[in-house]
Amino acid sequence: MSLPRAARRGLAEESADRIRDAIFDGTFPPGAPLREVDLARDLDVSRGSVREGLALLEREGLVHSAWHRGTTVIDVTPRDVEEVYTVRAALDRLAALTALTTASPDDLAALDDIVTAMAADIDRRGPHLLALDIAFHDAVYAASGNSRLVQAWQAVRSQVCLFQLRRIAAAPEDYLARVVAEHRELATLIRGEEPELLARTAEEHVHSARRALLAHLAGENH
Amino acid sequence: MSLPRAARRGLAEESADRIRDAIFDGTFPPGAPLREVDLARDLDVSRGSVREGLALLEREGLVHSAWHRGTTVIDVTPRDVEEVYTVRAALDRLAALTALTTASPDDLAALDDIVTAMAADIDRRGPHLLALDIAFHDAVYAASGNSRLVQAWQAVRSQVCLFQLRRIAAAPEDYLARVVAEHRELATLIRGEEPELLARTAEEHVHSARRALLAHLAGENH
DNA sequence: CCATGTTCGAATGTCAACATTAGGACATGA
DNA sequence: TCATGTCCTAATGTTGACATTCGAACATGG
Structure with a gap:
């Protein structure tokens, strides 16, 4: 080993x-x-x-x-959010599709572990849950086995953290309500054999986060 | 201005x-x-x-x-080629789809200019044609108006140059035979209204280049 | 009052000397 | 012969001093 x-x-x-x-x-x-x-x-x-x-x-x-x-x-303008999440959606889509064929049993188990850890920590709202969220996607990228893809992810990863941090601080309810279910769905689909559905789900996962943050930013500048 | x-x-x-x-x-x-x-x-x-x-x-x-x-x-192993072109396909896909809705008339005109320049320089085979090839894709990314997407492209751009340089040096025929037509098709589709077809074409454009280079590398190590 | 030129300070850009490390050559011992 | 331990050298990592540049405040002229 x-x-x-x-x-x-x-x-x-x-x-x-x-x-x-x-x-x-x-x-x-x-x-x-x-x-x-x-x-x-x-x-x-x-x-x-x-x-x-x-x-x-x-x-x-x-x-x-x-x-x-x-x-x-960097600033956190709607423009920035739009740009980052758009790129992330494309990267997540590719990572999920690649992982669909390259993920090892260990990789899949790691995904499940993270999801269960998220379910366990759901009451302790805060940055810890966000760390698991990011760790989940790290695991998907790692499972793809594409180091360039991982690099591209790392070029937006910290920005995603910064943005999500702000979103959770402002409106934790809808985040807490959906994190576990959404990631569990992704973990299941990566195990399945429906590339089209997985691709759409991975993209939608990002776009919903984008919409939530944009709504928050819009409400801030009322 | x-x-x-x-x-x-x-x-x-x-x-x-x-x-x-x-x-x-x-x-x-x-x-x-x-x-x-x-x-x-x-x-x-x-x-x-x-x-x-x-x-x-x-x-x-x-x-x-x-x-x-x-x-x-960096080395130029089949693994590296696979990784870079896979990521590039996803980025090109996003860039083309975004440009479909955001490209200004000037952007579209710039694409056409590059295609005609390529047709003009088709006899002078060599690195100049590759420069136009890259410039075309630069223009598509610029037309998308997403600076993060441009950044992600720049993170693989030089590697693509290096790889294509090697491919052209080894087997210029099939490159010369297809460059102009393929880019003209992309320029046309970006003007059109068929996102699905554009997405598939943009991805296929990259994957064909990948296959050509991989075939060359395989032949090298006979 | 507005536009232009100038001065000045605070920050970054650049440099060459010093400290640390990796990896190989060599010697030693079993 | 092989494994282990010890130098040694060539490269990188780190540092503080020096040079350059930007932007703002001020002065000047129209």
Whole structure:
């Protein structure tokens, strides 16, 4: 058996993790500037490492930087939501369709485990449930066995987290009401043999999330 | 009218361009190591800028780097081809479907211009035709108006270039025979109102390229 | 009052020196 | 002979100092 080789990480990835957490915490709200000197001081690393970490976050789409104008956290405009979820729908569709033929029994079992874990944690509303949600989709992408597809997913993954975090904080009811059932349905369909239905369901799963968030954003700017 | 703002570039992007060209030239064949000190000396910039440029190329999927193990040009294995073209098919499908409803008359005209330019340059076989091929798809993605989708395309674009370059060098006949017609068909369908047919055609366009390249690779290892 | 030119500060872009690591060559022992 | 442990070197990872650039505030001229 092949272990996933113990990859040592550099200070850049470490810094990226810290900054990403801080963004999810709300320490750096959308639109906030991320100054290299301040971050370097707070994280106790050099500016070079922070700079490289910010480049990683930019690859994830969480921040945006321009020449000599610094790095800022991305906004959450309806346009952004529309773009991210549209791309995600296409990627999820492909991942599900691929997994339909390539998923191993272990992969399928992992999906079920996550769904049952979600059902167990349904009362503890909060970010933990979101983590399971994301983990489920991570598992689907992993089951597809396509590393480029995984990369493409990682380029929108953090943005999806940020958006969903906001959605859940504002209106947890409809999220809690549907998460388990929707993911259970996906897990079942990936085991089945109806590619068309699976493709439509995977896309619809994303689009419903998109609509929910857009409705929330629209209500916010009333 | 809004010009696409004259973005000043740093030495990192400049270095990335040079190195990318060198990879396409064959100066750095697949699997070749890209040493920071050598590149810094040759390009007459600091190692930091080269390092940042290599990070950009890694975002494009052209190179791969690991902790303290340096950066190397990616290989061109059947697995890699399969992965890239599968993802590209999904992205092209989405881009075409989106462009179907969002493309402006200018966008459509740009597509036609590229097709006619391809027909004109059909006798001068070589990398110029490939540039037009890529430019066509760039235009489709641009017409979709989805910047995240454009980003996702850029994450596989250079790899597609590298792969197609190899395919054309080995067997230009079937490429030359079909490029113009296939792209003309796409340009027409994007103007039409048959989403299903457009989606299938866009995907098939990619899959035929994939099959051609895989056949070539298989013949190489006889 | 508006438009243009200038100064200034704060931030990023760039660089070269130092620290750390991976992987191979070599020696040692069973 | 093979396995293990120890250097050693060439590369990357990291750092702090220096150079450059942007944007805003201010001054100037029409």
